[in-house]
Amino acid sequence: MASRSLFVVPSLIPFTYSLLVVSCLTSKFLHLALHWRSVSLVHFIIFLPTLFFWDILVLVIVDKDRVLTYGASAIQIGFFWETGSQVEWGASSSFLRDPAAMKILFSGTKTQRLEYPFPMLTAPDRWQSPSGYSPGLTPGNHSSLVRPEWLPENPPSGFDRWLTDVQRHERIKNGEKDKPNQCMREHKTYNAVTDSTKISNLQEAVYPVLKDAFNKNAIQIEHIVMLVLESTRKEVFPMKEGSFLYDTIVYSHDEDARDTIIDKLAILTPTAQMLTRDFATNSTGDKMRFDNDDVKWVDRIPLDMGGINVKGALTASSLTLKSLLALHCGVMPLPVDMLEESLLEVYQPCLPHILSLFNTKKLADKGKHANNESQLVRERPWKSVFIQSSTDSYDRQSNLTQQLGFDQNIVKETIEDPSATHYPPKTKVLNYFGYSEDEIESYMKDLVFEAAENKTRLFLSHLTLTTHHPWAYPSTFKDENYFGRDRWNHRDMNSYLNTVRYGDAWLGKILGYLEQAGIANRTLVVIVGDHGQAFDEDDGLQGTFENSHISNFRVPLLFRHAHLPHMDIEANVTTGMNILPTVLDMLVESKSLNEADIEIARSLIHEYQGQSLLRPFISRDDRIRRRVWNIGIINAGGSLVAAMSADLPYRLIVPITRHGHGMNGKRDSETLFEYRFTHTLVDPHEQSPLSQWIFTDLRKAVREEYGEEAEDWIEEARKMVQWWVVEQKRIWNYS
Structure with missing residues (x-):
């Protein structure tokens, strides 16, 4: 009798289908395990069938088609592998509408008006009359939008909410604007005067220590650099004692090894320590100073100078692109999945739009200012550049960058273009989004030195990448181990800490180039996290996707200028709402704009929902009995919202x-x-x-x-x- 093999290789389709069934069910059981304490037995029994409805429907459908079996299996398994989360099949339409978003699934993948609910807070006796540049506040009045006097008759790009119906129709007819949704009967607009949640602090005086510096004309802002740090939670900017994360790392070591890890953590983020003036303590109890050659970049300005460090900052969204939109435009994103905003009209002018408008107000004849260098600087044109080492094809980011009004865009696709200045790329692709920051170092250096040499005012916005999942770093970068026991279980967090150290050094390089170009003392640098990053160590759930943990929302926020006195501000503020008003206020107070631009900035700043952090932050206005609300949209956008009040x-x-x-x-x-x-x-x-x-x-x-x-x-x-x-x-x- 012929012998039989002991092993039977199953056909691919049944095997793949079985794997899909197992992965669907196990992810659901994992979800139940994470939340079992919060639901009663009765509710558990009643609602258990709804938990499995979409998965069962998917399993029934794909059972009839081998292609669907392959596809659903790849999505389910890959998404869990990359994000640690289950696929919500009921929300799949949001991903399917966006070809770029599908990359996550297959990469390994992870108007009506509702009346304000507190009418007593918007009653006429709480209204505020116009005063100076302030247009006043009449919430609940639904009055018409008033066109600013400084706005050109034909509003430039970014100022679309002041278009007349005729102008809007003409732009649509000429193909300058997308056609509106046919279901839309009229175009709605944001109106700061009738905003029921707006609380302004512009009536407050600038902090005295800052005002004194402004009055002495010590602060000149010729350039603005915004550094958006990918997945950077506040606890690592800087890394120092006193946080949950720090304690988690230290207590993973045996007691006799803790001095060593304390010293290692004390030098993990030297640049962040120097910028924030928030220095770590080493194992001997001494504060770090970094005034020697142990680090590549050393901050040489006095410790009582350097700018505003905000403690308590929260991101507007744990989805990067929604956060970018908020940071550049002073708006709150849409509470819907993915970047639907890229198909719509941003309801506020973004910073590049404002700088572009300033360019139209420059004097044609600069001869009378030939002997006044400061005035000549004010008449120079602005150039807005966005740069990142990753692709901009994900979730319509290329559309977003265009919406934001940048003059130039440098991304992965630029780097790989044979006509690029520094082609070919010198490093390998780091992850499924792009290269490490090393690949754009030459481009960054060019932008800084060209601005200095060509007498152009530069607004440079840069989004980092390396601190993004899967936390890879260049092979030339020496990694460290930060955990003691259970190193395998902490491998993702350990990789993240290494990328944080890499990012800290990269930040020092950028600041060094500003110094080498001779423009550091005339540059405002805004440093902010796009969102945080939760790990299993925090709450047993890793990532930002549908994860509400607060470590995904607490981020660093710093306004750096060499001649700005150092201040720590403790306030629960939403980063995206308050950066643009603060920058405009700083440009005005430092007299870094010409007279025409100052008039625009003083008026325009009142149109934004946020406050200026040059002035005492108002968390609750007792005159009108309203509080500031910090709303955070949780990735992917349409399922969960985090609400805090300041x-x-x-x-x-x-x-x-x-x-x-x-x-x-x-x-x-x-x-x-x-x-x-x-x-x-x-x-x-x-x-x-x-x-x-x-x-x-x-x-x-x-x-x-x-x-x-x-x-x-x-x-x-x-x-x-x-x-x-x-x-x-x-x-x-x-x-």
């Missing part, structure tokens, strides 16, 4: 799905998300959040744990989110 240490996560979960306080059968509350003083790293499927259950739990004030606050926060979601879609004209 005046109280509370945080609420609200599900915002289309069918109403989170919007009416009832459990939605098509969502998998809970309400989540934390007290950020009692539990700053969210180790013990309160979570419930039903809002009334959460209210009860919050009252029992934290009292009536916290209970009242979460009710107010939920109503605010309800209104805010609808209002954002209205002012974005999103249908």
Whole structure:
């Protein structure tokens, strides 16, 4: 008798289908394991079928087609491999509409008006009359948008909300603007005068120590550099003692090895320490100083100078491109999946648009200023450049960059173009997005030195990449091990820390080039994180996708200038809302603009929703009894929103799905998300959040744990989110 093999190789289709079934089910069971404490047995039994509905539907459909089997399996397995999250098949249409977003799935992949819910806060007795450049505040009045006197009759790009109906129609007819959604009956606009949530601090005086420097004409801003640090959580800018992350690393080591790791962590981010003046402590108890040759870049300016370090900054979104939009334009993104904003009209002028408008106001005859260097600088044109080492093909970023108004765009595709200045690339592709920052070093250096030599005012915006998942770094970069026990379980965090160290050195290189070009003392450098980065060590859930953990939202924010006195400001502020008003205010106060530009900036700054951080931040305006709300959109955008207010240490996560979960306080059968509350003083790293499927259950739990004030606050926060979601879609004209 012929012998038989003991091993039978299954055919590919059944095997792949089986793998899909197993991966779908195991990811669901993992989800249940993470959330089992927050749901009662009765609710568990009632809603269990809804948890598996979409997956079962997918399994039934793909069982009939081998191509669908391959595709669904690749998406499900790859997405979990890259993001640690399960695929929400019910939200798949958002990805399918965007070819670039599909790269994540297959790379390995990871207007109506709703009335303001607190009408007593917008009553006429709370209105503010116009004064000086301030147009006043009449929330709830729904008055018409007033056209600024300085705006050209035919508004330039970026100032579209002041277009007349005739102008808008003409631009659509001429192909200058996309056709609006046919369901849209009228074009909505944002109006700062009627904004029910706006609180301005422009009536407050500039901080005295800053005002003194401005009055002495010590601060000149010829150039602006914005450095957006990818996935950089505040705890690593700088890395120092006193944080949850720091303790996690140190206590992974045996006691006799802790001095060594403390010293290693003390030199992980020297550039960040010098910039923030927030120095780490070594194992002997001494503060680090870095005034020698141990680091490649040393900050030589006095410790009492250097700029404003903001403690308490929060990103507007844990999705990079939504965050970029907010940072450059002073707007809040749309609470929908992915970058739908790229198809719409940004409701505020972005910083490149403003600088472009300034260029139209320059004097044709500069002869009378020939002997006045400062005045000559004010008459020089601005050039806006965006640069990154990664691709801009993901989720329509190329459209976004064009929307933001940049004059030049340098990305991965530029680097790989045979006509590029420094072609061919000198390094290998780092990850599925692009190269390390080493590859754009020559381009960065060119931009800085050309601005100095050509007498052009430069606005340079740079998004880093290396600190993005999968946290790879160039082979020439020496890696370190930061963990003691269970190193394998901490491998992702360890790789991240190495990329943070790489990024810190890269930041020092950029600052060094500004010094070498002789423009460092005339350059405002804004350093900010696009969002944070949560790991398993934080809360058992890694990544930003549908992950509400606060480590994804706390980010660094720094305004660096050599002649600006150093200040630490502690305020819970949304980065995207407050950077642009602060930059405009600084340009005005430092007299770094000509007279025409100053008039525009003084008027335009009142149009933005945020506040200037040159002045005391108002977290709650007792005159009108309104508080500042910090709303954060959780990646991918359309499922969860984080709500905080600047005046109280509370945080609420609200599900915002289309069918109403989170919007009416009832459990939605098509969502998998809970309400989540934390007290950020009692539990700053969210180790013990309160979570419930039903809002009334959460209210009860919050009252029992934290009292009536916290209970009242979460009710107010939920109503605010309800209104805010609808209002954002209205002012974005999103249908």
